[in-house]
Amino acid sequence: MHLRRRSREADMSLTVGEVALIAAGIGLASPLIAYWTTARLDRERWIRQQRSEVYIEMIAVYGRMARKAFLLEKEQFKPLAPEEWRLLQARIAAFSSDRVYALRDQSLVTWNSFMKVLNADSDPDDSSTTAQKQVIEERALAVRKLYDDLCDVIREELSARSLIRRH
Numbered sequence: 160m161h162l163r164r165r166s167r168e169a170d171m172s173l174t175v176g177e178v179a180l181i182a183a184g185i186g187l188a189s190p191l192i193a194y195w196t197t198a199r200l201d202r203e204r205w206i207r208q209q210r211s212e213v214y215i216e217m218i219a220v221y222g223r224m225a226r227k228a229f230l231l232e233k234e235q236f237k238p239l240a241p242e243e244w245r246l247l248q249a250r251i252a253a254f255s256s257d258r259v260y261a262l263r264d265q266s267l268v269t270w271n272s273f274m275k276v277l278n279a280d281s282d283p284d285d286s287s288t289t290a291q292k293q294v295i296e297e298r299a300l301a302v303r304k305l306y307d308d309l310c311d312v313i314r315e316e317l318s319a320r321s322l323i324r325r326h
Contacts, residue, residue: 206254207317209254210256210316211317213250213251213254213255214255214259214313214317216247217255217259217263217313218309218310220239220247221263221306221309223236224266224270225303225306228270228273228302229303251263256316258312258316259312262308262312265305266302266305269298269302269305270302272298273295273298273299273301276291276295276298279291
């Protein structure tokens with residue numbers, strides 16, 4: 160029994176060469192691990208910066224749309240130029256989270272629905288019915304609600320620790 164215990168201990172001991180080899184492996188792996196970790200943190204920082212910028216622009220543009228829907232904006236509403244709009248939508252697609260992107264889709268559908276009913280209501284004879292005005296108000300409320308939801312999700316995301324999408 161005593162002899163068996165001693166042979167196990169002998170099998171578990173490392174030679175000086177083996178210890179040196181393990182130390183060299185760790186020494187070679189450490190810079191790679193540090194580089195990978197730093198690269199990941201830099202990527203996450205860059206994504207956070209890009210996402211923050213696009214979210215600020217998104218809140219500004221979609222906020223103007225929500226104010227237009229609620230007719231709180233006294234000045235004439237001017238949408239972005241088509242090229243600016245396409246670039247904003249591309250940046251939203253590239254940097255936003257899946258939740259924000261889904262809210263963006265809902266917001267645009269609701270906005271287009273609101274504008275359709277609003278433009279149909281602006282006849283030259285100005286004979287809007289109460290039912291038409293109610294539909295306009297309901298759609299305006301939906302635009303505003305989605306804008307508020309979008310702002311809440313953006314605030315929640317920007318306070319999150321990690322922004323990298325997990326696949």
